[in-house]
Amino acid sequence: MTASFARALEAAQDAAGSQNHPTHTLYVVATPIGNLADISLRALQVLRLVDAVACEDTRHTQQLLRAYGLDRPGGQLLAVHQHNEAEAAQGVLDKLAQGQRVAYVSDAGTPAISDPGARLVATVRAAGYRVLPLPGASSVVTVLSASGMTGDHGFVFAGFLPSKAAERQSAVQALAAEPRAVVLLEAPHRIEALAQALGVLGERRITIGRELTKQFEQIATLPAQDLAAWLAEKPERQRGEFALVLHDAPVTTSTGEGERVLRLLLPELPLKTAVKLAAEISGESKNVLYDRALQFKQGAEDGV
The missing domain is CATH 3.30.950.10 (Tetrapyrrole methylase, C-terminal domain)
Known part of the structure; x- marks a missing residue:
């Protein structure tokens, strides 16, 4: 742990130490996506306070905790990843039943968005326990x-x-x-x-x-x-x-000329060529005409 994170832990205690941290609770904790300084003071306090940390990769998480001066015995780290999430959730439920606080972190960012965690959260909520999210970094x-x-x-x-x-x-x-x-x-x-x-x-x-x-x-x-x-x-x-x-598709005002030309060209030419020529002839957006061509093609396949 660096001296800067030692001061961060002190600040975390000052900022969040007096807040309510209920037992029988799963804390879903966002961690940095790259820069260690992006951890929140509240996350540091909760990671110090909880009885166990469920995580996507125990080795990665141990390194992260060590960087903040929050080393934990291996027995307090629970592997919960995409290959064992359903089964490992039972181990988390057992700890919550005992009145413990458990944090869940993914390898980076906010859990349960693209990373594992959603099944764990759903299981914990279905069992009647509280899920408390801590917002933070997200790609x-x-x-x-x-x-x-x-x-x-x-x-x-x-x-x-x-x-x-x-x-x-x-x-x-x-x-x-x-x-x-x-x-x-x-x-x-x-x-x-x-x-x-x-x-x-x-x-x-x-x-x-x-x-x-x-x-x-x-x-x-x-x-x-x-x-x-x-x-x-x-x-x-x-x-x-x-x-x-x-980015969102540009909004264009169509005169209908591009669509008319497109309908004439599509039966005779490959889709991309027809779109390119229709855009050049009409001056309308190639992206919009491409979308229309896909719709025409789907309509023809469906017999519309």
Whole structure:
């Protein structure tokens, strides 16, 4: 533990020590997504106070606790991850039944959003015990806050798209028809494939956040069709964890000319070529016409 976190623990005691921390309770604690200083004073106090810490990875969590001067015996760390969440929840229930306080943390950020924890929370609530959330760092809201996303219709969280190429492409086609902003997450070994898949969204803007809150944090906004090339420019751009915002679709006023031309071209040309030519002829948005082309195609398959 550094001297700075020693002072942080003192501040945590001053700020939250007198607050009510009920027993028989599961505390869902957000932890930093990279920068250790992003821990909250309340989280430090609760992690010091609880009787046990359930966590996604016991080794990772022990290192995190040690950095804050909150080392715990191995027996007070309970492994609760995506492969054992249902069974491990019983161990948490046993401790709550004994009147203990248990914290749950994922490897980074806010648990039960994209990381494990949702099944544990549902099980604890179903058993009649209290679940007390401690807000904090989240890659989702962090990348949104830096994206400059200006749409009036909010956003949706899609998380990780499917790893199989065909399923991922189908998911991207669904995103093309989504007018709201969409938050995506991706791992370094799959970011290049995701960028290639998103390229079909053309000029629709994407903000990519790499290594958010860490030393080599990088945030860039560019058209979806340029994302793969941007990643390929420098090898380091494909390293780290990624959070992305697909910006809301631009609102355009259509004269109907683009749709008319599109209907004429689609029976004769591949979809992408028809969309490209219809956009050039009419001056209307390629993204909007692409969405309409997908709708026409689906309607034809359904016999509408």
